[in-house]
Amino acid sequence: MGRLFGTDGVRGIANSELTCELAYKLGKAGAYVLAEESKGTPRIVIGKDTRRSGDMLEKALIAGICSAGAEAICLGVVSTPAVAYLTRHYNADAGVVISASHNPAEFNGIKFFDRQGYKLPDSVEERIESIILDNSEELPNPTGCAVGRVTEIKGAKEDYISYLKNTVNTSFEGLKIALDCANGAAYETAPRVFRELGADVIVINNTPDGMNINVNCGSTHMEMLRETVLANKCDLGLAFDGDADRVLAVDSEGNYVDGDKIMGIIGLELKRRNKLPQNTIVVTVMSNIGFDIMAKEHGLVLEKTKVGDRYVLEHMLKNGYALGGEQSGHIIMLDYNTTGDGQLTALQLVQIVKNSGKSLAELASIMKVYPQVLKNARVKNENKNRFMDDPEIAAKCRELENAFHGEGRVLIRPSGTEPLVRVMIEGRDYDYISKKAEELAEFIERKLG
Helix, strand or coil: CCCCCEECEEEEEECCCECHHHHHHHHHHHHHHHCCCCCCCCEEEEEECCCCHHHHHHHHHHHHHHHCCCEEEEEEECCHHHHHHHHHHCCCCEEEEECCCCCCCCEEEEEEECCCCCECCHHHHHHHHHHHHHCCCCCCCCCHHHCCCEEECCCHHHHHHHHHHCCCCCCCCCCEEEEECCCCCCCCHHHHHHHHCCCEEEEECCCCCCCCCCCCCHHHCCHHHHHHHHHCCCCEEEEECCCCCCEEEEECCCCEECHHHHHHHHHHHHHHCCCCHHHEEEEECCCCHHHHHHHHHCCCEEEEECCCHHHHHHHHHHHCCCEEECCCCCEEECCCCCCCCHHHHHHHHHHHHHHHCCCHHHHHCCCCCCCEEEEEEECCHHHCCCHHHCHHHHHHHHHHHHHHCCCCEEEEEECCCCCEEEEEEECCCHHHHHHHHHHHHHHHHHHHC
């Protein structure tokens, strides 16, 4: 990836790494590049999560957008996928989200969507970077009536809620559901959607104060949701992350239901309705081998990409697939939205529970999650991409794979940011795979350290 943009926009500690000056430059360069094809005044929608730094960065971003001659349309606090949807809904030229997703409150980020609501390809991000860092293109400085203006859409949340509700065709009456909103972007919309669809809703972590986003709550900390589900005898619980592009679940028995299981449940329902192209789900290499085994047993095909939802999306678009995502709960349903949408996914999951007459525990039991062990091998940075060139390392991996007889696997990949090779082993026996992962990591360290 580039010098500013990571795998999911520009991120950093707000006012230190992600400064107002950088936000201004991103607004100006982003508006210039993304609105080139606009026939009138370019229009760019802006949403943010609940972080304290969001207001500060929003003002700087707006200044940059207006200085490029574009109209900045403020949506307020909305989820990342809401911005993707509303960019299309309002026929805007681009969308921008101010959020650092599941990261702590001191971090923030700026992410762009194109006019169709898709994340930007590398080439476009690199052009914006080059303008900011290398002055590769001279940007205009419009004056007078050509300067951009700021508008606000008061009904953005209502428009998004209406869209979400129209993706389901059943009432949730009779279901008791716990929602963990992570003190983030879904804190208003998620409770409203589920209540308006008839569910009895218990909400936790929906009182954001600017600094409590993701703090011991949401999809990265599921313990409180589990306790809430069990204490209140809920049918299920749903946890979002800070910008609500992810969702994970808890069944009525307190078992965690991860992204793999959610995709399996939704995929089988889509297959039953002939709505799953080529019976295929796109996942990453980190999906559990239990998903592979379940897929084979039920006539599903899994196609795998590198880790990262952008790679999942690219593969889906290239091949015409409708469902894909990650174990973390970032699930893309292209029949509805152009990016992962936690609230949308949650609604589709609950609709299947209601229409099937089965509990979430029953539906999730189709897949057994195999234990995974992850160990880090510290190596020289220049060697971290050369591990499979070593015939002895490759031989050890093959030997382990063969010993599993299809009920386990070995995955080795370099860290993107550290001098590490990450060793992940899956199998039935946790003690056995822990021992083998430790042995393999130590062997790689001796060879490449």
